[in-house]
Amino acid sequence: MNKDATILIIYSTFGDGHLQVANSLKQTFNDMGYERIHLVDLLAEAHPLWNTLSRFAYLKSTVYCPKLYGLSYHMANSRKQNLWLNQWLHAIGKHKISALIEKWKPDAVIHTFPFLTVPQMSLKRESSMPLTFTVLTDYVLHSRWIHPGTYRYFVATEDLKGEMLRYGVSDKQVVVSGIPVRxxxxxxxxxxxxxxxxxxxxxxxxxxxxxxxxxxxxxxxxxxxxxxxxxxxxxxxxxxxxxxxxxxxxxxxxxxxxxxxxxxxxxxxxxxxxxxxxxxxxxxxxxxxxxxxxxxxxxxxxxxxxxxxxxxxxxxxxxxxxxxxxxxxxxxxxxxxxxxxxxxxxxxxxxxREYDAAGTIATNIVREIQQHSFACERVNIQQNRQAVQRYR
Incomplete structure (x- = not known):
């Protein structure tokens, strides 16, 4: 594959882990020779004030009213994928992401936090979308990680994969990779x-x-x-x-x-x-x-x-x-x-442990980009041939 491929990694700073996963993946892609890797804190860039206030509320709630935080977590954990709250959250930063996709034209987008904006945009077919991947950063499933517009998921354990299959995700969409560490x-x-x-x-x-x-x-x-x-x-x-x-x-x-x-x-x-x-x-x-x-x-x-x-x-x-x-x-x-x-x-x-989770994820994504690019190239060649034949 052309090592000029572009990859966009979306994270959030609600906790330090999502950024660590993003950095780990970026370093792994760099080590493989891919330099056009862009990291975006989506909520911070799209809605900086909201990001500051919500991070403050998150930190305070986990310290001073953990039961309330737990209640909100479980209330949002619904199998109904059309739940209005999930749809609203997944639309966060849509205009910012559209601009970045137009600017960088990424071959793939990786989400390390469940603001699944690109899968939501892809599902609505608002424009031609890159391949979308999601890396789950916990050992337990929350429904907000699941989105029908996601191409592939990377999860920590076989047990977690089993949970996703019970939610209706297909077996070929889920890879047990482990959670990336630095x-x-x-x-x-x-x-x-x-x-x-x-x-x-x-x-x-x-x-x-x-x-x-x-x-x-x-x-x-x-x-x-x-x-x-x-x-x-x-x-x-x-x-x-x-x-x-x-x-x-x-x-x-x-x-x-x-x-x-x-x-x-x-x-x-x-x-x-x-x-x-x-x-x-x-x-x-x-x-x-x-x-x-x-x-x-x-x-x-x-x-x-x-x-x-x-x-x-x-x-x-x-x-x-x-x-x-x-x-x-x-x-x-x-x-x-x-x-x-x-x-x-x-x-x-x-x-x-899965010893080299970042390597497993990066290798899988590179292979999928390559296969996707080859398939698109074949389609373009066929369309060109048909156009030539019609012209003649």
């Missing part, structure tokens, strides 16, 4: 080098406590105290973009040798590599990164909605533990102090 997570590290880099003791067991990209994991201070009092783990605390939390925790635990506080960490793959287990939110990308590293996970108070679904899905496979309160957190971590149990969970987590 290329550095696929790298094997020399642990001695990492222990030296972060000034850690290789004789100690480290628990990675990740508060999420925005530093909003609930009860973070109580969790730290529970871990210090109830286990022998040392703590690597990552506060994300919450600079205030990082400053407070560094001040509070300045004299505590068992806790190491970080702000936003660009190289989480390194901290995961030196950790014995991870306590975190149940975001699909974070869990996928842990799976690539075969890192046992405890999800603390999963958010109702997709995070609870992610946690339940991997818990059923023995790959993670769920703690709904501090007592359960302590009990689960005591279990993980046992080397045999921790290794068993690590094996289960490793079985979840």
């Amino acid at each position: 290329n550095p997570f696929l790298k094997e590290f020399i642990l001695e080098t990492l222990f030296e880099k972060y000034k850690l003791n290789p004789q100690r067991k480290y628990l990675l406590l990740a508060a999420g990209a925005h530093g909003v994991l609930s009860n973070i201070r109580e969790q730290v105290q529970t871990i210090l009092k109830g286990t022998s783990f040392d703590i690597l605390l990552v506060c994300g973009n919450n600079g205030k939390l990082a400053a407070q925790m560094k001040k509070t635990y300045a004299s505590e040798q068992r806790i190491h506080v970080f702000g936003y960490v660009k190289k989480m793959e390194e901290l995961m590599s030196v950790s014995a287990c991870l306590v975190t939110k149940a975001g699909g990308i974070t869990l996928s990164e842990a799976a690539v590293k075969s890192l046992p996970v405890v999800v603390y108070r999963p958010l109702p909605g997709q995070e609870k679904g992610n946690a339940d899905s991997l818990s059923a496979r023995g790959a993670l533990l769920i703690a709904n309160n501090l007592n359960e957190l302590s009990a689960n971590l005591v279990r993980l102090e046992d080397d045999g149990f921790r290794q068993e969970m690590a094996r289960a987590m490793g079985q979840v």
Whole structure:
């Protein structure tokens, strides 16, 4: 295929994961020799004020009224594809996307967030549309990911594919690829080098406590105290973009040798590599990164909605533990102090992973673009021959 092919990747910054998936795919296409890859935060570019307000509401609702967030998630999860709310959401940014398609003329559009604008436009046949692909970024299905205008879906597991088939999606439309993670997570590290880099003791067991990209994991201070009092783990605390939390925790635990506080960490793959287990939110990308590293996970108070679904899905496979309160957190971590149990969970987590999800997705999309281009070329040749014959 001509490596001048153009690909448009649409994401959103409701959480950090959708952008990470978009960047992972872009890097993979670049590594394959395809340079014309465009990333677009659709809601931010089409409706910047609405994007700011809705992101603020999303973050606050997940922290202060998670049950309300969960209720809204489940109310929007309908099998009725003509549900007016879904149609309205999928029309977001239509005029912006039309302009970008006219400008860049992409061969394919990839959605990593369920604002499925291009499939909606394709279904309405408003213009000649590129091939449309959707990469699901969770281990559980929400109906908003499904759209009849989508050419192909890429999903995390066979179980998730089965759910999609029960929704009426055809088998050939769904590829079990895994969820893409950034290329550095696929790298094997020399642990001695990492222990030296972060000034850690290789004789100690480290628990990675990740508060999420925005530093909003609930009860973070109580969790730290529970871990210090109830286990022998040392703590690597990552506060994300919450600079205030990082400053407070560094001040509070300045004299505590068992806790190491970080702000936003660009190289989480390194901290995961030196950790014995991870306590975190149940975001699909974070869990996928842990799976690539075969890192046992405890999800603390999963958010109702997709995070609870992610946690339940991997818990059923023995790959993670769920703690709904501090007592359960302590009990689960005591279990993980046992080397045999921790290794068993690590094996289960490793079985979840699809090692090179981004490569699988990129290769599949490149092949489909090539076949589509060849089919169009054959049609054009046939139409030209018919035109010549009519002229004669």
